[in-house]
Amino acid sequence: MFKDKLTLATPILAFVIMFIFSLTLFPTVNPTPENLPVAIVNEDEGMEVNNQGSINIGETMVKNIREAGSSTDDDEAAVKWVEVKNKEKVVEGLDNQEYYAALVIPKDFSEKQASLKTNHPANPEIDIIINQGMNAAASSMANQMLNQMVDQLNQQLRAQIFAELKTADTAVSVSQAEVLAEPIAVNHQNVNAVGENSANGNAPVSLFQPLWIAVMAIAAILFIAVNKMTVHSRKENITIKVGQIVIGLFASLIIGFGLPWLAEDLVGMNIPSFMDTALFLSATSFCFFLMILAVLSLLGIKGIAIFALLLFFGAPLLSMAPEMMSSFHQTWIYSWLPMRFLVEGLRELFYFGQSFSWDLISVQFWIGLVSIIVIFLTALKLKPKK
Incomplete structure (x- = not known):
């Protein structure tokens, strides 16, 4: 065992992992x-x-x-x-x-x-x-x-x-x-008051985490299920990708309508407009699903680690104003977080009297469109048969 390089590197890996995940705490300390x-x-x-x-x-x-x-x-x-x-x-x-x-x-x-x-x-x-x-x-x-x-x-x-x-x-x-x-x-x-039952103004951040984890799980499950299949032609591969996207769409609708229902009826969170919130969450969930599926199609299941890290690094920052972050976190982390468009859109729906519109989902739409193109391009490449 002590001749194995990976075993000997375990203390160093432990420090590196601890250091990486400690970075998520730094922005909120002071x-x-x-x-x-x-x-x-x-x-x-x-x-x-x-x-x-x-x-x-x-x-x-x-x-x-x-x-x-x-x-x-x-x-x-x-x-x-x-x-x-x-x-x-x-x-x-x-x-x-x-x-x-x-x-x-x-x-x-x-x-x-x-x-x-x-x-x-x-x-x-x-x-x-x-x-x-x-x-x-x-x-x-x-x-x-x-x-x-x-x-x-x-x-x-x-x-x-x-x-x-x-x-x-x-x-x-x-x-x-x-x-x-x-x-x-x-x-x-x-x-633009936050009102009562809004998690002290952090209701948008509270809704982000369950949505992001659910979308990650759906994309990973569909990718693993399809990855086990034996595909004989590019046409069949494209058909499977279409099936993944359709199932992801239905799952996104369940997330989009189910999450505000749970938050409002079971938790008691104040949702100003259920329909606008549900439509926005559904559209955003679907675009995020496409983004994650596209990355998995390119990198394999190991690509899910990217979105797990985004969750750990993004969650502390999403509740903060950009002006309260260090220049490093503001430039190199927060500006690259796709989920910030979800939180910002929910803030406009909850506190600024906005309704579901193109302006709220325009960025997510382009993320989803590019992701669909990547998904179908990866479908043109067949994996070698065993």
Whole structure:
């Protein structure tokens, strides 16, 4: 036994296997956002001040926020601030999944902030809009960063006003003291909300794993069953391939309609539109089945290891926003995961009010079409008879 090279290499193989599968844990240990797109809108109309002319505190605030964000390297900045003209454009961008959150400064911000030094103070307000459905974890992180930023603004503003009042030797009224405790009021709003019974916004990822494993199993079973047959002609081989595809189509329909039924009726998951979800899952399952079958037709049953590795490496990444991954995982792993189109499509169906359409399955369609071509090309080659 000790003369066998493979036996002697077992400790090394054990380390290599452990290292490969440990890579699946690295992205989720300490996710740090980089260039997380957040919209900022200044609708402040400003005001006229005696001996000072026109002032616009909103513009000053936006300038300070952008300077603070650009004080570090842009590639490592946690937030990428995107200036937008008005709130309507922001809502449109949130629906198009362009921003994880938005900060809106209203029209009367300067006027209300100036009132803090008077006997009739009014809290200036800021709107924080969270795009919850885009990615629950990233949106929550954006919400925390925006709240921390407003807390810092409150501390600075409170210290500034108290210093000016102290210099002017002006007493602070009870109403002023109450307002100055939190000078800037925050209005929170969630758009494209994930709602209840949605696995905290990770319902699309929860549906991915059983679908992917089922499709892998079907493709492997059909390949093994057909591989045992003795084929006498290319025509017969093509007929068998057609049979595989037809059976895979029926199996995909069972997966597509059965998975949301199980999730909704047995688990209690909130499925906004059963029919749209079932059609999308059926189409995606069929395209993935064709892709796996094509690879097995080229490489043999050992090709199933590729899709098993995709499952292990892909599952941790699919629940994360791309901006929270390292550049390596974002460029070389996440961008090559075919199942990300499944998760992204489900997010649009569940949280963004989309319905089943060509836009949701266009990429999967081309994957399936190329796979069918590969399957039939492999059918032209006969395996040698034993």
